[in-house]
Every structure is written in C-alpha cells, then in structure tokens.
Amino acid sequence: MKIGKLKHRLYQKFFRRAGTQPALTPQSVREFKETVWQSPEAASRYSEAVSRISPGMQTELDVALGFARGRILDVGAGTGRFSSSLVRAGLPVTAIDLSADMLRLASASDHAPDCARASAFALPFADEQFDSVISFWLLLHFHEWPRILSEMLRVAKPEARVIFEMQNASNLEHACRITGDDRLVPKNLSGFQTFLKFEEVESVTTRLGAGIVWSRHYDLFSDNLIARATLGERYTGWLDEIQSALDDEDCRRFWIRFEAEHLPHLPEYLARKYLVVLGKENREPDHKQPAKGDEFPTHLVASTPAIARSMRLFLEAFAPACPQLSDLFKLECAKTL
Ligand SMILES: C[S@@+](CC[C@H](N)C(=O)[O-])C[C@H]1O[C@@H](n2cnc3c(N)ncnc32)[C@H](O)[C@@H]1O
Numbered sequence: 001m002k003i004g005k006l007k008h009r010l011y012q013k014f015f016r017r018a019g020t021q022p023a024l025t026p027q028s029v030r031e032f033k034e035t036v037w038q039s040p041e042a043a044s045r046y047s048e049a050v051s052r053i054s055p056g057m058q059t060e061l062d063v064a065l066g067f068a069r070g071r072i073l074d075v076g077a078g079t080g081r082f083s084s085s086l087v088r089a090g091l092p093v094t095a096i097d098l099s100a101d102m103l104r105l106a107s108a109s110d111h112a113p114d115c116a117r118a119s120a121f122a123l124p125f126a127d128e129q130f131d132s133v134i135s136f137w138l139l140l141h142f143h144e145w146p147r148i149l150s151e152m153l154r155v156a157k158p159e160a161r162v163i164f165e166m167q168n169a170s171n172l173e174h175a176c177r178i179t180g181d182d183r184l185v186p187k188n189l190s191g192f193q194t195f196l197k198f199e200e201v202e203s204v205t206t207r208l209g210a211g212i213v214w215s216r217h218y219d220l221f222s223d224n225l226i227a228r229a230t231l232g233e234r235y236t237g238w239l240d241e242i243q244s245a246l247d248d249e250d251c252r253r254f255w256i257r258f259e260a261e262h263l264p265h266l267p268e269y270l271a272r273k274y275l276v277v278l279g280k281e282n283r284e285p286d287h288k289q290p291a292k293g294d295e296f297p298t299h300l301v302a303s304t305p306a307i308a309r310s311m312r313l314f315l316e317a318f319a320p321a322c323p324q325l326s327d328l329f330k331l332e333c334a335k336t337l
Helices: 001-017 028-036 042-049 055-067 081-088 100-107 147-155 170-181 198-207 223-247 251-266 299-303 303-322 325-332
Strands: 072-075 093-097 112-117 131-137 156-168 211-218 275-280
Touching: 028 042, 028 100, 055 081, 055 156, 055 211, 055 251, 055 275, 072 081, 072 147, 081 093, 081 147, 081 299, 093 100, 100 112, 131 147, 147 198, 156 170, 170 223, 170 303, 198 211, 198 275, 211 251, 223 251, 223 303, 251 303, 303 325
Parallel strands: 072 093, 072 131, 093 112, 131 156
Antiparallel strands: 156 275, 211 275
C-alpha cells in the first residue's frame, strides 16, 4: 500500500471517530499527521518511498552536507536518510522523531545517529546545544510550522545554522492559474500541506530573531504542480517516464546541475520547493557551499539517451508556462557539440 492510500484509510478512521468530517484546524491537522506517521505500516512504506533518489532529494542532501557542521540535530529524522549521510561524513548527529518504528530503521543503519523519541513541538534539549539543526519534509506538514522552527532555533547555538525546506506557494498559485481552479491540492486533513511564499518564511524567520543566510529554489520533478496543471490527464504517464529517465545517474546529475545553474534566473514559480539556511546570530555567508554538480561532463548530454528524453519531457511540461525554456534547451544542446 502506498503512503497516499494509507493516509486515506486513516482519514476514514478519523472521520468515523469524529462522527462528521473533521474541521481543518491546526490541532486536527497535527493530530491527524502524528497519527498517520505512527501507524504500523508508515515506516516501511516511507523507507520504500524514499529509496528512489530524485534530483530534488539529492539537492537537499547536498545542502545538508554543505552547510551542517559540528554537533547536529535532525528534527523529524524519519528513517535517518539525512542523519546517516552526515554520520558517514564524520559528524555527530542526534536524530529525533515521534515514531518509534522510524527510529528503529534509523538505528539499524551502518552509520546510525543517536536516536531519541520526541516531539518537534517540544524538543527535549536545553537551549543552545547544537551547532546545526536540520529538518526536511516535516515543517510542510503542519499549520503550526513556526512553532517547530522556534524550537529548532531555541536549541541552536548562537553561531548555529538551521536548515530546512518549504513548498513554494508561487508554484501552486501559477498552476492554479493554468487550470483555472484551485483543486490541485486537496483541502482536507489527509491532503493538508503548507505552501508559502518565500517572503512569508522570511518574515516569520525575522520575527523569530534569525536571518536567512542562503536559499535556493529547486525541484522540477517531485510532483511539480506546473507540470501537473499543464499536462492534465497525461501527467501520471509523464511522471512515470521522467522518473525512469531519472533512474539514470548521469541524467540525475545533469538535472541537479541544471536546477542549480538555471533556476535562479528563471521565474520562481517553476520550482516546487525552496531550501533555506538560517543564521541565528551569525549572518556571515558560509564559505562552504553545496555541490552544484559543476563537474558534470557536458559531452554526456549528447551521448546519454536518458538526458535527451528527459529534456523533451521537461519542455513538454514546462515550456507552455515559461516560453524562454525553449532557448535554454537549445543552449544546453549546444553544449554537447
Ligand atoms: C516525511 S517524514 C520526513 C523524514 C525525514 N526528515 C526525511 O526527510 O526522510 C516526516 C517525519 O516526521 C515525523 N513526525 C511527524 N510529526 C512529528 C512530530 N510532531 N515530532 C517529531 N517528528 C514528527 C514522522 O514520524 C516522520 O518520520
């Protein structure tokens, strides 16, 4: 059973218990999400779901590895895919999660972090303990994400970096303009997700006393809402095709480099998400930066069928929303000469 089906089944259970459709409030969202993640099948399903590494996932990992340093806390660590990469890089990591099953999988890794079962809303640590605090794919599940961010900042040392990602509201808004309706993301408990404009995150961050020291829009292919809106019923087949092209490692590296190089100069609505690195008190830019796939040998563009196929698929989904992509496509192909 896929994560979506699992969510739906649990939603039915919630629905029966409440006797009526539960209202979408910060409390009901939190109760529902926390129940779903602690259900018996969630950990193994999730582990399976993240086994296929997309360019977006690789970018997140590169950013965590590029910016995290010293003693690290991973909040909502899940199966520990970020924690274990950081441990493998020689860094001491503490992973917290609400789900004991998730933590069991995280502990079983060859590069296991120290694990503790805890809520992100009440971290069981004194103030200013960690040099870096990371959290991926957690904040977007909650209305009350600023409460989690506030906890992450509380346990971070003054010099610390706090790293997370958020879903891009511009991606959703533009997609809704294409389809003419706003039903791309279900407005019920099981479909609830937070989408925010970058400025909204910036203003919450400032209110919490921190500053953004680095950010990047990214992620063209993980259920990108522009692609979904443009392609309509063809979207599912398109997604299968693009995912199979992205199983090719050179193709994945090509798109990591493409996103890092081109997305900053393209309309921000194209990106599904953005990454944010906060400085608590230290707002100096870091010298260490995430890998950009710079070393990608350009001749592979021509000789890798998966890349050529993925570029055609990319244009099919995105060029109607952003005509300048066709020129970019020609530019990328010219590099292959
Ligand atoms: C989408 S997974 C992300 C896991 C991991 N960060 C990753 O990117 O693979 C969300 C995780 O948050 C955990 N979680 C949900 N609510 C939580 C809460 N209130 N406190 C701590 N962890 C929570 C879930 O158990 C789950 O492991």
